Amino acid sequence: MSLDIGAHLKAVRQMYGLSQRELAKRAGVTNGLISLIEQNRVSPSVSSLKKVLDGVPMALADFFTLDLERQSQVFFPKEELSNIGAGSVALRLVGGNLAKRSMSILHEIYAPGADTGEEMLTHAGEEGGVVVRGRVELSVGGETRILGAGDAYYFRSTLPHRFRNVGREECEIVSASAPPTF
Amino acid sequence: MSLDIGAHLKAVRQMYGLSQRELAKRAGVTNGLISLIEQNRVSPSVSSLKKVLDGVPMALADFFTLDLERQSQVFFPKEELSNIGAGSVALRLVGGNLAKRSMSILHEIYAPGADTGEEMLTHAGEEGGVVVRGRVELSVGGETRILGAGDAYYFRSTLPHRFRNVGREECEIVSASAPPTF
DNA sequence: CTGGACTGTTTAATATTCTCAACATCATGA
DNA sequence: TCATGATGTTGAGAATATTAAACAGTCCAG
Known part of the structure; x- marks a missing residue:
């Protein structure tokens, strides 16, 4: 897990085709916060991150589980x-x-x-x-x-x-x- | 997911038989913070929560995935x-x-x-x-x-x-x- | 080109988390 | 009984997250 929350959130947001402001509105936070999070200039509190993800919506567990990046021998004597x-x-x-x-x-x-x-x-x-x-x-x-x-x-x-x-x-x-x- | 981070963390910590201070030391945070988190008097920043879980150690994804109530069958005679x-x-x-x-x-x-x-x-x-x-x-x-x-x-x-x-x-x-x- | 509507970014003020140190409680044992 | 070491809790202040509002850029319509 990268813990590059910023890039991670950005990818998720863009997967849903949302702008920072749009997501912010749905999530009940400010667009500025989302900008800061995506730049990794702050480490969001769990409650904020939850609010943000609720706006997508996506569960915290899924957010952290999400893996953005991811013949041969058969017999083994x-x-x-x-x-x-x-x-x-x-x-x-x-x-x-x-x-x-x-x-x-x-x-x-x-x-x-x-x-x-x-x-x-x-x-x-x-x-x-x-x-x-x-x-x-x-x-x-x-x-x-x-x-x-x-x-x-x-x-x-x-x-x-x-x-x-x-x-x-x-x-x-x-x-x-x-x-x-x- | 309950998002009762406090009870959740407490359960995890106790599963490992660690005291607040002991976990705090491993995690590089103060025991007070762990106390506050467990009482849900603060919503930890992701970075702090990660630090704490690193002390266990447990991944964030696992923490949020872990279902404490419904522990399914483990042993199969x-x-x-x-x-x-x-x-x-x-x-x-x-x-x-x-x-x-x-x-x-x-x-x-x-x-x-x-x-x-x-x-x-x-x-x-x-x-x-x-x-x-x-x-x-x-x-x-x-x-x-x-x-x-x-x-x-x-x-x-x-x-x-x-x-x-x-x-x-x-x-x-x-x-x-x-x-x-x- | 000009205005408006969108984008993301930044700054200063505010609210919250987090630390440090002290406190209260309980148990163990001299 | 008193000391010791463990436990979790608390308050004041330092550090950080978050807001509100302004800024800069892009794109398109008029």
Whole structure:
């Protein structure tokens, strides 16, 4: 996310074919403010930005989500999977060398006691997976459960989460996240 | 979206177990500001809110997207996976009851001889997966390979493709496709 | 060319956010 | 009991967002 609110707003406004004054009127603010915002000479308060976007109309979430900017190998023998594991968690990424992917698919192996760490993980997007072997303790947004072979999960990755192999055996998971985290 | 920024921020902060001061320090703002924001006594400027969220860290888009009330199901015991299998291919969908997903994650089990059909599959998006057990013959865009446990694949789903269990044992795959096909 | 209606920009005054420091409260422990 | 360190809150002032009004440019009709 660019946080170039100015250019962003300008693009949105022009997408709707509105002038600064026209948008200002609909939004209940002054044209000057819109000019200043578009030049990044001020950082609008959330309430003002909301007023402005209401004039379009567009939700705040959509405004910040909007991305203005946005063959290859098919088969990946296990030897060719990019090994991006760290410590006691082995991560094998499917399609690591692909230029643009819309997902990360991972083959994860947690050694006994392996842990993604006390500091909870958070990032944009969604992720899910299936436990293939072993048992894993998964905490998501305050809730904690133990999942065994065949069990699965799916959540928005913005929720703080943590994986921990609490068993005595290896735990194997195949997971996917979109947009790609690796 | 409630635009109850205050309660929203407070919830996020507490989800991470941070005090106002602690978050303030990470964010480079004062604890007082966070207090005022959480009480909705000010409407933070976007730049301040960004600073605060950077301390968590969380993207603005995620902050506004986050729906605190309707936290959907996260854990899916295998019995609760939607069974959408047809014929000799058992498909278990992760998160089938979720309103909006950006992916389909499937736990697939191919019986010996199982086949997605002579008519090649094609659809929008991308898909990939990891073979967990057994062997499968995968054809994509004219190329054909046999994948065993630990092998993987990733391709654009517009390429005609077909899965076939050519072995004498079951074959187990965990796959994902975005956008969701189920 | 002249006036009017549009465009976006700028300035000075006003309103709001934000900081700094002090305050009140609660818990822990000497 | 008193001290200590944590919590969130508050008030006055500094910093910044926002307004209102004037400015400059473009385009088109008269």
